[in-house]
Amino acid sequence: MRTIKFRVFDKQYKKMLGVETLYINEEMFKPIDGNEYNVWCYDTEYCSELMQYTGLKDKNGKNIYEGDIVSFDPSVPPLGVMPQEDEVGIIKYILNSFLVVTKNNVNYDIDELGDWVVIGNIHENPGLLDATAKKRQSSLHRRDKRAN
Template sequence: MREIKIKYTYSNGKDFMHKDFTIDEIEQGCQFDEICDTPLLKDYFFVTRSLYTGLKDKNGVEIYEGDIVKFDPSVQPLDGMPQDGEVGVIKYVLNSFVVIPQNDCNINYNIDELGDWVVIGNIYENKELIGAQNE
């Protein structure tokens, strides 16, 4: 069974703060402001929560819904696979996590089958990496 985690994102309009919680921590009543020093939250507001996919990128970074990823194959991509350097956004569609490429919203890649993605940002802090169509 995959680990269920949720990443909460807060911002003060300029900087972002993230905190991951496991489902066990949430069920036990842990709150973001109870774990972090409360003064850190002054002037910060809730932005979003993102579900952990249960997967890590090729560098061991956990992949969350809303992450921006780049395809970095260890071997030459085959036909039907993303191209080297292709950028997309992780979304939850029809009961699975997929990568929706920045260039073509009519295609998506199942991230369970492809392990050569690298997290390069997220849609909240790095909108410039994906363009307006994925906002």
């Protein structure tokens, strides 16, 4: 059975917090910092975003949560379609499954793949996906030039 736990990103103070208690009926949560927050709010600029733990750890033993940005490490072969080496994506919960959604909108089921490494998250490292995609595209371009 998978461990159920959450974390929350406080957009107002721009920090990630672990969640100590989740009050379902009151639509509130209490992070480890001891404050209580509403899950639902109207001012999206200052809302806190709740993210669920996938039940999986990355290659280095780090917990993988929704909103994490992960990079594929091909050292362990996957069961399904193989991502490109160093391919990156965001962890999303879609149709009762945790998926890695890449910049090219290719979805990989995180349970069927080899090793992923958490390299950041969409809140604290929003430019990481773009920077990694540009770096990868540049290296592919250099490789193509050498082949010709």
